[in-house]
Amino acid sequence: MFFQLIDLRGEKQSTILTTNINFNFWDDVFHDPVIANAILDRILHHVHVINITEKSY
Template identity: 60%
Template sequence: FCRYKVLIIDELGYQKMDVDSANLFFNLIAKRYEKSSTIITTNSPFSKWADIFQEPVLTNALLDRLLHHCSVININGPSYRLKDQMQFMTEDN
């Protein structure tokens, strides 16, 4: 995963990571830091990332590397995946 110019990690935080997984993830990000692009999607605010990685010091170091040269795009609003289905959920049939 370190050799790719762009790595996309979708739904970070959907499940908590155990300590070994969190350490491996940190090592991946650290190796890619300032060398390659990484795109991460998540529904979790940065303030909740310590819950995902279960290690506050590791989380701070990870966020330090990720946020240093990043652009954060915060998308609020209804779910894109559900947009076509919402009419069926709200219509009176």
């Protein structure tokens, strides 16, 4: 369902996504590298990534 949401919003509406999981570990989150890569492909197209390295609260 997350893939469908991202796919439908792609290039049509703004989406803000926050995570404390590095993109390299999304395969583990979705348990499917193909789906994880497809989601990341859509999320990271025309994106501004803000990497915050400070302590998380």
